[in-house]
Amino acid sequence: MKKEDSIKGIFSEIGTNTCVVAVSKTKPDEDILAVYNQGQRIFGENKVQELEGKYERLPKDIKWHFIGHLQTNKVKYIAPFVSLIHSVDSLKILRVINKEAVKNNRVIDCLLQIKIAEEETKFGLSKSEVKHILSSPDFSELKNIQIKGIMGMATNTDDKIQVKSEFSELKRTFIEIRDSFFQDKDYFSEISMGMSHDYKIAVEEGATLVRIGSKIFGERVYH
Ligand SMILES: *Cc1c(COP(=O)(O)O)cnc(C)c1O
Numbered sequence: 001m002k003k004e005d006s007i008k009g010i011f012s013e014i015g016t017n018t019c020v021v022a023v024s025k026t027k028p029d030e031d032i033l034a035v036y037n038q039g040q041r042i043f044g045e046n047k048v049q050e051l052e053g054k055y056e057r058l059p060k061d062i063k064w065h066f067i068g069h070l071q072t073n074k075v076k077y078i079a080p081f082v083s084l085i086h087s088v089d090s091l092k093i094l095r096v097i098n099k100e101a102v103k104n105n106r107v108i109d110c111l112l113q114i115k116i117a118e119e120e121t122k123f124g125l126s127k128s129e130v131k132h133i134l135s136s137p138d139f140s141e142l143k144n145i146q147i148k149g150i151m152g153m154a155t156n157t158d159d160k161i162q163v164k165s166e167f168s169e170l171k172r173t174f175i176e177i178r179d180s181f182f183q184d185k186d187y188f189s190e191i192s193m194g195m196s197h198d199y200k201i202a203v204e205e206g207a208t209l210v211r212i213g214s215k216i217f218g219e220r221v222y223h
Contacts, residue, residue: 007038007216014203014210021065021192023213025050026220029057035216036062044086044211048074055081067151067211069123072096079103085110086151086192086211089123091133094145101144109148111192114173116166117155124152127173134181147182149190149208150174154198163198167205174206 010020021044024032032043032054041061045051046068055064055078063083070087078085079100088094088110101108112133115124125133133139134147152170154163174191182188194202196215203210214220 007035007040010199010212010215013200018203018207019209020216021067021209021211022216023067023195023211024054024217025068025213026222027217029054031217032058042083044213048077051082052077065211075100076103079108080106082108084148084190086209087111087113087123088147089113089125091136091138094133094139094142098142098145107144107146109146111149111151111190112147112177114150114152114170116152116170116173119155127176130173130177131180134177146187148187149192150177151192151209153195154193154202160198160201164201164205167193167198167202167207171206 007022014020019042020040021042022035022040023044025046036059042063042065044065044067045054046066051064051066064081065084065086066078066082067086070085070093072093075093075096079097085097085108088097094110097108097110112130113124114130115126150170150173154166157163170193171191178188190208191206192209192211193207194210196212199207199210199212
C-alpha cells in the first residue's frame with residue numbers, strides 16, 4: 001500500500017472528532033515530507049535529539065508533538081517550538097517545562113500521562129498522583145504551561161475487550177479530572193489514546209488524538 005493511501009484510509013475511518021498525530025520516530029525526512037504533502041501537519045517524535053534535527057530541516061508549519069519520556073535536562077532543546085507534550089508524568093518535569101517556556105516567552109501545552117496498562121514498564125501517573133499535582137500550590141504558580149488533557153497507552157495485547165476497558169477507564173478519568181480541576185476551562189479537552197493496532201477502539205471510546213506510526217509509515221527498523 002502506498003503511504004498516501006494509508007493516511008487517507010485512516011482519515012476516512014476516524015471521522016472529524018479525532019486528530020491524527022503521525023508518529024514519525026526513526027523515519028527519514030523524505031518519508032515525513034511524503035505524508036506532509038498529503039496534507040498532514042501534526043507529527044509525533046519520542047527522542048529530543050531526533051525531534052530537534054527534524055524541526056530544523058522540515059517545513060516550519062509542522063506542529064511537532066513530543067510523545068516520549070522527557071528528561072528534565074532535555075526540555076530546553078524543544079521548548080522553543082514544541083506544540084504539545086503528551087508525556088508529562090511528574091510535577092518536577094512540569095516545573096522545568098514552565099521555566100523553559102518562560103525563557104521562550106510562550107505557553108507550552110501539555111498532557112498528563114496516565115498509567116492505564118497493566119504492564120510494569122509503561123510510564124505514567126496514577127489518578128491519585130494526578131490529583132496531588134493539580135491541587136498542589138506549586139502547580140498553580142506555573143503560568144507558562146497549560147494542561148490540555150490526558151494521554152494513556154493501553155496494554156499491548158490482542159484482547160480487544162481489555163484494551164476497550166482500559167480506554168474507557170481513561171475517558172472516565174478524563175471526566176473526573178475535568179470536573180474536579182478544570183470545570184470552566186474549555187482548553188482541558190484532549191484525550192490522547194490509541195496507536196496503530198488499537199486506534200479504532202480508542203476512537204470508539206472518545207479519543208481526540210490518536211498517535212499512529214507504523215500504520216502510516218510502515219514498520220520501524222531499529223539499527
Ligand atoms: C511509537 C509510539 C506510538 C506509535 O506506535 P505505532 O504502533 O507505530 O502506531 C504511539 N505512542 C507512543 C507513545 C509511541 O512511542
